[in-house]
Amino acid sequence: MDLAIVDTTLITFQKEGLGIIEQGGLGIRGNKIVFVGKSDDLRDADEVIDGSNCITMPGLIDAHAHTGLALLRGGAQDMPEIEWMRKGLGPFVRNMTEKDKKAGSKLGVIEGLRSGTTTFCEFSANVRKYVENVYKPFKVRTVAVETLNEVTGVDDKGLYEFDESKGELGLKRADELVDEYGENEMVKPCYGPQALDMVSMDLIKGVNKHAHQREADIHMHVAQGERERIQVKNRYGDSTVKVISDLGMLNHRFVAVHCHDTEYEEKECMAERGVRMVGCPSSIAMIDGIVPPIHDFLSLDAAGGVGTDQAPGPGGHNMFRELRTAAVITKVRDRDPTRLPSWEVLKLGTVGGAKALGIDNGVGTLEVGKSADVITIDMSSANLTPRVSEPFHNYVATLVHSSTGKEVREVIINGDIVIRNGGFTSIDEESIVKEGQERGKCLFERGAKDWEEEAGRMAKEMG
């Protein structure tokens, strides 16, 4: 055995419950988990990590993120949804360079790693660049979604205009990505139409056909809110879910992100057809003032996951914060404190996210034969004390509602130790943060004039 974590509390997520093993041990050989059980039964390993006072569990799965926007952290908040993209984010995004996106992505991924994320679903145009420049060198598992968007400009009035050549190029990039990474263990490639209002009918049909031919997933923002509803209604006279249902897209290879603007019957139809759902609680609270219907889909037996989405609105890529937000705002929405209990939320961030992304054969639980994506969390800090197992495991709730993410001590991805004893083993965090600060400052300065001219609510309030 190459690596063993001993004398630890394992949360394995095996079978229906949480699969907790006290005084547990975990063995890793190469990139696989080869032992899960009692610490006493664990044979010698080349390297042993003392896991006492730690929870050891599967790495968290961020089921939807745009890390390339992280340089704009805190840059588009407290504004109406209809303004968010055009007047909030747009003026700064227009001033971003490829280097800015790369530097931002590194910041976002570092933040996620530090708080226990081992798989990121990255949704970006030219996503291959993020795979090659960030995820591969950082040794991080990725579901890589190539964004497809044909819109030439977004305004408040009329239907958006499309540039078909943009769509053709995007589809070609997506095909190439899927062809290149289709069999890759660390990268799962997917097609990503940005939203039904942002692609033409020809393109969405093309995506559906190409994805079907290659047996690849389609990962798409669905029924996010007012902007999309108005565009889709005016163009097709129907709702997003009805239109994509008629196109035969609702099936087990479809991942629907958001789904806020859906009728109960539409949710039921999606769940019945095996559509997987991802909600982004902090982001959507900030952009739309809406609580994602994660609980609704789970209660219909659909696979559901949670994503951090982007940093400009909600502020970051910390999955522990995201899980807590999911639980708290769902309880408030339904005026029902039994909604999204801690054990269910913790599953959403691990095995649930893996199922939502269709990677649960390899990750999401601690099981012999699965890939070694494992985190340890030091439970000895004041905010996580006391930790008891009788009469129940209080630390499940503590993890969800009291951890900050900073308590994550080890991060192991595919058998590689990325963070050991709180420090990165091969990533130069200091220089990445320094570059992020310098580039971010310049970017906000460059975008300031455009932002003021767009005169969104935030710009007016600042004035």
Ligand SMILES: [Zn+2]
């Ligand atoms: Zn998104």
